[in-house]
Amino acid sequence: xxxxxxxxxxxxxxxxxxxxxxxxxxxxxxxxxxxxxxxxxxxxxxxxxxxxxxxxxxxxxxxxxxxxxxxxxxxxxxxxxxxxxxxxxxxxxxxxxxxxxxxxxxxxxxxxxxxxxxxxxxxxxxxxxxxxxxxxxxxxxxxxxxxxxxxxxxxxxxxxxxxxxxxxxxxxxxxxxxxxxxxxxxxxxxxxxxxxxxxxxxxxxxxxxxxxxxxxxxxxxxxxxxxxxxxxxxxxxxxxxxxxxxxxxxxxxxxxxxxxxxxxxxxxxxxxxxxxxxxxxxxxxxxxxxxxxxxxxxxxxxxxxxxxxxxxxxxxxxxxxxxxxxxxxxxxxxxxxxxxxxxxxxxxxxxxxx
Ligand SMILES: Nc1nc2c(ncn2[C@@H]2O[C@H](COP(=O)(O)OP(=O)(O)OP(=O)(O)O)[C@@H](O)[C@H]2O)c(=O)[nH]1
Numbered sequence: 001x002x003x004x005x006x007x008x009x010x011x012x013x014x015x016x017x018x019x020x021x022x023x024x025x026x027x028x029x030x031x032x033x034x035x036x037x038x039x040x041x042x043x044x045x046x047x048x049x050x051x052x053x054x055x056x057x058x059x060x061x062x063x064x065x066x067x068x069x070x071x072x073x074x075x076x077x078x079x080x081x082x083x084x085x086x087x088x089x090x091x092x093x094x095x096x097x098x099x100x101x102x103x104x105x106x107x108x109x110x111x112x113x114x115x116x117x118x119x120x121x122x123x124x125x126x127x128x129x130x131x132x133x134x135x136x137x138x139x140x141x142x143x144x145x146x147x148x149x150x151x152x153x154x155x156x157x158x159x160x161x162x163x164x165x166x167x168x169x170x171x172x173x174x175x176x177x178x179x180x181x182x183x184x185x186x187x188x189x190x191x192x193x194x195x196x197x198x199x200x201x202x203x204x205x206x207x208x209x210x211x212x213x214x215x216x217x218x219x220x221x222x223x224x225x226x227x228x229x230x231x232x233x234x235x236x237x238x239x240x241x242x243x244x245x246x247x248x249x250x251x252x253x254x255x256x257x258x259x260x261x262x263x264x265x266x267x268x269x270x271x272x273x274x275x276x277x278x279x280x281x282x283x284x285x286x287x288x289x290x291x292x293x294x295x296x297x298x299x300x301x302x303x304x305x306x307x308x309x310x311x312x313x314x315x316x317x318x319x320x321x322x323x324x325x326x327x328x329x330x331x332x333x334x335x336x337x338x339x340x341x342x343x344x345x346x347x348x349x350x351x352x353x354x
Contacts, residue, residue, distance in 0.1 A: 003223075003256035007294035009038035010083075014076055014295075023071040032056060035079065042257030044086075045230045048264055052082045080291060086260050088287045089267045093244035094216040096186055098130050103176055103187045103212055107205055107236055108220035110193030113248035115144060117220050117274055118190045119151035120282040121246075124272075125186050126157060132186040135175030136161035137168040137208055140192035140201070148190055155279060158184070168192065168204060173211045189214065196235035209240045216243045218271070221262050223247050224254030233262035242266045248274035251281070 013034035020027040032053050039049045059078045060071075096102035104121070106114045115138070122132035134152045136159065138144035145161040152159035160175035172189050179187045189212055194201035209217065219233060219242045236242055245266055247259050250273045263270055270285045322332060 003042065003260075003294055005255065006038055006042040006257060007296060009041075010035050010079065010294075011296045013038070014072075014079065017075065018072045023075070028057075028060065028075065031075070039257060042255040043226045043229070043261070044257035045227070045261035045264070048086055048261055052086070055082055055085075080295065083291045083294070084287050086264050087270060087291065089263075089269055091269070093269050093271055096125075096215065098125075098128070099185055101180055101183070101185055101187065102215040103189065104216045104218060105172075105189040105191065105209060105212060105214040105240075106218050106220055107191050107240060107242070108193060109195050109222070109225070109232060110141075112193060112220045112222040112225075113274055114138075114193065114220045115147050115151065115190050116277065117246055117248055117272075117282075118148070118188050119155060119157070120274065120279055121218075121272065122152075122157045122186065122188055123155045123279045124282055126155065130186050131184045132157055132188060133175075133179040133182070133184040134159040135172055135179070135187065135189045137172035137175070137189050138192040139166050139168045139171065140194075144190075144192070151279070158182070169207045169211045172208045176212045196232055202235070202239050206239050217241055218244045218246055219262075219266055219268065220246050220248060221259055222254075223249045223256045223259045224252060225258040225262065226255070227258060227261075229258030229262040230265045233265035237266045237268075242268050244268050244271045246270065246272045246274065247285075251275045 013031045016034070017023060017027050017031035036049050036053055039052070040046065056075070056078045059081075060075050094102075096104065106118050106121075108114050115136075118134055122134055125132050134148055134157055136145045136148040138148075139162075145163065148161060149159055158179070160171070160178055162171050165171050168191065172191075176187050176189065189208065191205060191208055192201065194205060196202065217240050219236050221229070221233065225232070233242075233245075245263055245268050247263075247270055250256075270287075273283050273285050275281045275283055319332070322328070
């Protein structure tokens with residue numbers, strides 16, 4: 001998994017520090033230097049890493065910590081909080097509301113996974129009873145419309161695009177108008193991939209945004225993006241009002257640190273991650289459970305979500321009632337084992353250093 005190596009290195013550095021007989025300035029510095037090295041090797045931007053190190057040192061003032069304080073835990077918590085801070089801009093993004101028309105525009109570099117992600121986003125909402133629609137405003141890449149059409153057809157989602165019109169602004173405007181008339185509540189506009197050196201394409205993206213007046217612009221980013229991530233992401237943010245980020249290809253083996261930097265550059269929250277090529281390989285993103293899992297601290301909120309998924313809420317009172325009456329039958333035991341099996345491997349929730 002992306003960032004797994006980084007998580008492993010940070011956990012090891014903390015473990016080594018914990019093994020030291022006394023946690024003094026030297027043990028803390030060794031630990032922070034090890035973490036710094038791991039973050040830089042994973043392509044996290046230098047300034048972010050330096051700020052993180054300074055902040056941790058400010059928080060963990062060893063001189064002020066009287067004997068008896070659990071220094072190891074305080075340092076762990078400070079590292080955890082700083083990693084969360086990189087990923088959490090402290091504000092939530094615009095959230096579309098079911099039944100009320102919202103326009104969401106997707107932007108990003110070439111090949112970042114925009115078209116795939118647009119369909120995943122539409123499909124995710126369709127499953128929850130929304131009425132999404134897809135507009136292909138990518139006239140730059142031959143085959144982009146066919147790809148979107150194919151994905152949309154598979155998911156039974158209405159789509160709009162053109163083989164002949166070469167102006168993406170016109171297509172986007174027409175598509176949005178068409179679906180507004182059809183009372184779609186989530187109109188998703190896919191745009192061409194571009195990078196900041198392509199001034200004309202960047203200007204075109206601004207025009208599409210101006211014409212469609214999106215409620216939310218999502219920056220789609222491939223997790224394998226390296227050191228260039230910060231500058232590219234910042235350039236997108238400066239040209240259009242990026243409000244949220246989706247990181248794709250989290251199923252790969254990329255180093256992933258560039259993605260962390262890009263999130264910091266857009267100052268926008270990550271709302272979903274892509275975990276595969278298939279339509280349903282798409283997960284809601286939450287900072288704390290993600291960092292917990294990254295550091296091998298376990299993910300109890302994910303664990304509880306999973307339990308709610310496999311034992312539906314409406315069955316829980318009934319189960320509790322039976323148990324409180326001492327009514328634990330072989331059938332109930334069998335059903336609960338079946339539910340446990342549905343949860344899949346629970347190792348991902350496991351804690352290795354709490
Ligand atoms: N493994 C994996 N592959 C993905 C994921 N998301 C997208 N892809 C793949 O990445 C490749 C590029 O995806 P596209 O959706 O075509 O990317 P794009 O950003 O629309 O491309 P341009 O329009 O050229 O900028 C495709 O082969 C996708 O199947 C993901 O989460 N995991």
